[in-house]
Amino acid sequence: MLRSEHLLYRITTPDVKPRLIAPDAPFLLDLAGELAAIYQSAAEGNMTRQELEELTGALIRGSCDVKIAAGLNKLLLDRTEFTAAQSADYPALRRKSFLASGKMLNSGITDPEKLRTCAALDDLYGDLPDFEKIAAFEAVSPEKLLHRYNLAQAQGLLFFAKSMTVTIRNAAPGELRKLLKTVKFFRLLAHFTIPAKNQLQMEISGPFSLFDATSKYALQLANLLPAIALLPKWELKAQVKIKNRELTLKLSHKNGLVSHYRQLASYIPEEIRLFHKLFNAKQDTWQIVGDTPFIDAGNQEVIFPDLSFHSTAGELIHAELFHRWHAGQLERRLTLLAENPDLPLILGIDRSLVKSEEEFEKLFESRPHIRRRCWLFRDFPGVATVVNLLKRLFPEND
Numbered sequence: 471m472l473r474s475e476h477l478l479y480r481i482t483t484p485d486v487k488p489r490l491i492a493p494d495a496p497f498l499l500d501l502a503g504e505l506a507a508i509y510q511s512a513a514e515g516n517m518t519r520q521e522l523e524e525l526t527g528a529l530i531r532g533s534c535d536v537k538i539a540a541g542l543n544k545l546l547l548d549r550t551e552f553t554a555a556q557s558a559d560y561p562a563l564r565r566k567s568f569l570a571s572g573k574m575l576n577s578g579i580t581d582p583e584k585l586r587t588c589a590a591l592d593d594l595y596g597d598l599p600d601f602e603k604i605a606a607f608e609a610v611s612p613e614k615l616l617h618r619y620n621l622a623q624a625q626g627l628l629f630f631a632k633s634m635t636v637t638i639r640n641a642a643p644g645e646l647r648k649l650l651k652t653v654k655f656f657r658l659l660a661h662f663t664i665p666a667k668n669q670l671q672m673e674i675s676g677p678f679s680l681f682d683a684t685s686k687y688a689l690q691l692a693n694l695l696p697a698i699a700l701l702p703k704w705e706l707k708a709q710v711k712i713k714n715r716e717l718t719l720k721l722s723h724k725n726g727l728v729s730h731y732r733q734l735a736s737y738i739p740e741e742i743r744l745f746h747k748l749f750n751a752k753q754d755t756w757q758i759v760g761d762t763p764f765i766d767a768g769n770q771e772v773i774f775p776d777l778s779f780h781s782t783a784g785e786l787i788h789a790e791l792f793h794r795w796h797a798g799q800l801e802r803r804l805t806l807l808a809e810n811p812d813l814p815l816i817l818g819i820d821r822s823l824v825k826s827e828e829e830f831e832k833l834f835e836s837r838p839h840i841r842r843r844c845w846l847f848r849d850f851p852g853v854a855t856v857v858n859l860l861k862r863l864f865p866e867n868d
Contacts, residue, residue, distance in 0.1 A: 471548065471692065476541040477626045479712075486710060486717040488623040490725065491538065493616035502542055502612035504529060509546050513607035519552055520600035538619070545618055549610065552602035617728035621699065624727060625692035627710055627719050631676025634691070634708040638670045641701050646670055650774040652697045656690035657793045663770045670772075675795070678711050687795060696729040741850045745777075748853040756781050756860055763788075765815065767806055775815070785864055787814045791851065794822040804844075808837035816859060817844045818851045 478489035491498055505526060512522045526543050533539035610618070628634065638646070653660050659675040677688040698704055701723070708719040721727070746758050759778035765788060767773050775788035792800045800823060807813060824830045824846070834841040842862060845855055 471689065472541050472544055472622045472626045474626070474629075476537065476544055478537060478541075478623060479627060481712075481715070481717065484716070484718050486627060486712060486719050488620075488627055488719075490620045490623060491616060493613055493620065493728075495616075497534070498538070498616055499612045501529075501533060501539060502615045505539070505542055505546055506610060506612060506615060509550060509607050510609060513550070513604045516603050518600065519602045519604070522550075522604065523600075541622070542615060542619055545615060545622060546607075546610075549608040550604060551606040553605045614728075614730070618730050621696060621727050621730065624719075624721055624725075625695050627712070628676070628692045628695060628708060629685075629688040630678060630710040630712050631688075631691060631719070632678040632709045632711060632716075633676050634672075634674045634706060636672040636674070636698060637705045638672070638698075638701055639703040640668050641670070641703070645701060649697055649701065652694060654774065654776055656694055657795065658687075658691060658694065659795050659799055661799065662764075662772045662774060664772055665770055675798075676708065676710075695727075696731045699723075699727045699729040700731060742776075745850070745853060749857070752853055753857055754782075756857075759786070765813070767813075768810075773803075773815070776818075779860065781860075781864065783864075783866070787816060787860070787863070789816050789818060789851075789856070791818040791820070791847075792823060793820045796820075797823050804833060804837065804840065807840045807843065811839065815843070816863070818847050818856075819844060821846055821848045 480487050480489060493499075508525050508529065509522070512525065530536055530539040530543055638649070641649075650662070653672065653674070661673040663671045663673075665671050674691065674694075676691060677684065695706075698706065704723050706719075706721040710717050710719050749756075749758055756779045759780050763778065765773040765775060773788075773790060776791045777789040778786065779789070780786050790803065792803070800817075800819065803817060807815060807817065819830070824833070827846075830846055831841075834844070843859075845851070845859055847855065
């Protein structure tokens with residue numbers, strides 16, 4: 471990702487537009503190629519971070535556009551891994567080495583090589599960032615790096631979003647499912663509607679609309695853009711706050727943004743994979759449905775659940791999970807569940823949304839009939855809790 475100092479944009483009130491570069495411009499391809507070559511050479515030569523920065527710094531300063539060069543360098547740095555410090559007491563090693571070399575100087579030994587050998591200078595600064603060595607570098611072609619730069623410019627502006635609306639047209643059902651799984655994977659606060667045939671609209675809250683806005687949520691929102699960019703036809707409109715100004719960011723497939731994601735894959739966190747495995751091992755009455763379907767909630771609204779379960783008796787029920795940023799959406803879903811008792815939906819609520827068991831019970835004071843279809847969890851639901859809830863709801867299936 472790019473930092474704020476790397477962002478280039480133009481404000482023409484009330485809009486803000488990222489400054490996108492031409493990925494086929496010869497001088498930019500040369501610049502990207504030279505920077506990538508430095509990183510490749512540094513990785514092969516096992517250079518330190520300091521040595522790498524000296525090489526890239528000289529190239530950046532000599533570039534005709536220092537800010538673009540610095541941004542490209544940041545993206546390459548993100549593709550670089552450095553060795554972690556060994557478990558050694560470096561301050562103690564430095565003290566011991568300096569004392570030993572000091573004694574040599576006092577005794578009249580001034581040979582630089584002998585002093586260097588005594589001080590073991592190459593091994594004394596492993597705990598300092600400048601002396602970390604390059605462990606690996608993920609190579610990238612100049613053209614792909616320039617495309618990544620353009621996407622990163624747009625992603626950087628989404629860090630300041632208050633809200634974002636994405637309209638998707640003529641996408642295949644499989645593409646939509648994978649995209650919405652990505653939304654769930656990033657735990658974004660999203661509302662889905664179908665305003666017209668062959669059209670899906672996502673309204674997603676941005677970090678600046680949250681009471682406890684965090685950089686983690688902003689990063690997750692920005693990481694959704696490459697998944698959107700893989701779709702054939704899409705439009706994005708975001709309300710962003712930059713330099714205390716309320717502005718509108720508009721993007722679409724016409725901007726030519728190229729995703730660095732290989733494909734619109736189904737982002738399945740390890741916690742969900744583990745849940746599937748344990749759930750299937752714990753009982754044999756229910757099975758987890760692989761492709762979770764959409765649920766029609768009426769008024770053009772659709773629900774995309776996190777988990778779906780199918781029983782051997784033919785029952786089908788879905789589970790939707792609400793995490794720390796989903797407080798406002800939770801109340802709307804509880805109301806929907808109360809007004810539609812036949813909706814095949816159960817709700818898992820993260821304990822970060824309620825301060826105590828008493829506060830959890832207060833959610834159902836005016837709608838006690840849906841209490842049995844909701845449960846609390848921390849971070850991710852336990853298999854035993856979900857299995858027991860299904861048994862209570864459908865005792866005839868046991």
